Amino acid sequence: xxxxxxxxxxxxAFSTDLPSVKNLFxxxxxxxSNDLIQSLISEDSTNASFYHMxxxxxxxxDDLSLANKNINKAIELDPSNxxxxxxxxxxxxxxxNLNDAQKSFENGFIDESINAYxxxxxxxxxxxxxxxxxxxxxYRTEEFDKAVxxxxxxxxxxxxxxxxxQSISNIAAKLTQKGNDExxxxxxxxxxxxxxxxxxxxxxxxESRFKIALIKNKLSDYEGAKLVLLDNIFYDNKHVQSYKxxxxxxxxxxxxxxxxxxxxxxxxxxSNYDKGYYALGxxxxxxxxxxxxxxxxxxxxxxxPSYGKAYESIxxxxxxxxxxxxxxxxxxxxxxxxxxxxxxxxKIASSYNFLKNYVEAKRFAKSSIDIKSKNASxxxxxxxxxxxxxxxxxxxxxFENAAKDKKWRKIAKYELTLIEKGL
Numbered sequence: 568x569x570x571x572x573x574x575x576x577x578x579x580a581f582s583t584d585l586p587s588v589k590n591l592f593x594x595x596x597x598x599x600s601n602d603l604i605q606s607l608i609s610e611d612s613t614n615a616s617f618y619h620m621x622x623x624x625x626x627x628x629d630d631l632s633l634a635n636k637n638i639n640k641a642i643e644l645d646p647s648n649x650x651x652x653x654x655x656x657x658x659x660x661x662x663x664n665l666n667d668a669q670k671s672f673e674n675g676f677i678d679e680s681i682n683a684y685x686x687x688x689x690x691x692x693x694x695x696x697x698x699x700x701x702x703x704x705x706y707r708t709e710e711f712d713k714a715v716x717x718x719x720x721x722x723x724x725x726x727x728x729x730x731x732x733q734s735i736s737n738i739a740a741k742l743t744q745k746g747n748d749e750x751x752x753x754x755x756x757x758x759x760x761x762x763x764x765x766x767x768x769x770x771x772x773x774e775s776r777f778k779i780a781l782i783k784n785k786l787s788d789y790e791g792a793k794l795v796l797l798d799n800i801f802y803d804n805k806h807v808q809s810y811k812x813x814x815x816x817x818x819x820x821x822x823x824x825x826x827x828x829x830x831x832x833x834x835x836x837x838s839n840y841d842k843g844y845y846a847l848g849x850x851x852x853x854x855x856x857x858x859x860x861x862x863x864x865x866x867x868x869x870x871x872p873s874y875g876k877a878y879e880s881i882x883x884x885x886x887x888x889x890x891x892x893x894x895x896x897x898x899x900x901x902x903x904x905x906x907x908x909x910x911x912x913x914k915i916a917s918s919y920n921f922l923k924n925y926v927e928a929k930r931f932a933k934s935s936i937d938i939k940s941k942n943a944s945x946x947x948x949x950x951x952x953x954x955x956x957x958x959x960x961x962x963x964x965x966f967e968n969a970a971k972d973k974k975w976r977k978i979a980k981y982e983l984t985l986i987e988k989g990l
Contacts, residue, residue, distance in 0.1 A: 615645035695725035773803035841871035875905030916948035925955035943972030
């Protein structure tokens, strides 16, 4: 009596679990239903209905081989079941039709293959693998609209197969590469068309959207670039280059407060982003927040010890603070890492002039002019150095060269007036 009760309870438990599998299956929770049916099979490997259900799940998950194996097992356990045999027959037809369509394509009969796939998806309208294979045909013929349409339908019917989404991303990547080729040729309109199509196919493909913003920024469409970048970080809130470029765009729009926010976000995401630290330092510098600027520039050279421009900016802050020896030290580091930086040569000359070390000021002013001949700031520093050394004729010549630049004309002429007065 006790044994009979146990067997009855055992059987009842399985009979109630199978409806649970079917319920999960009908709600398209194929992975959960698969886990449960496998559990049932492991407990009772003689129940044909379990294998039939497993085969249906396998089909939805696009594993035709396993679907065929499980339906054969169901028929083996229950040979007289007509439903099982019909399911096997339909599955066999499906596999045969897919093979025929694929062979047509491989043999070069593309139209024949397309016609075959069109018939398959009419007959099996919720069969994800058929849409995927159909999409591959269009992918290879570069009819990307049709390819993506089929991949997206495959994804609807089986969202658990990563290759369907990856296939869409692959097309987006291919179009992005085409856009990059156009960008390198400065064919910006054509490049944007490719990038836009990539984003249309895969809105999460942040690289294409970023490139659109890059072009808009290059063409001085700062508002347009800003909108694209804000959209990009909505889809990919870790795209560090988008935050950096947003900072650049806001700087050009005159909104330094916003630029600082986005530069800070870029280095929060990537603490080794030297360009992010440098841009942040420039924004703080232009906001006259020299302490914060100095911290950012120091972070930049900590990450990248050969960052010449950052050393130059550090030197400029020390100049403002009238710490001329520290300024010189950093200008020399700038020159060490970027010998052709005429600005650093000129600025180090200025530091030496403040220290009244006119010999060194003259040396660096001349080296700056050697790098760039039309260099008003260097001529002005050279004039101060020559004046400090008592070389009035050389000083006058240097200030006259500086006065050719309208930015330096007023102060250079002032110095010329002093020389004329013998001061």
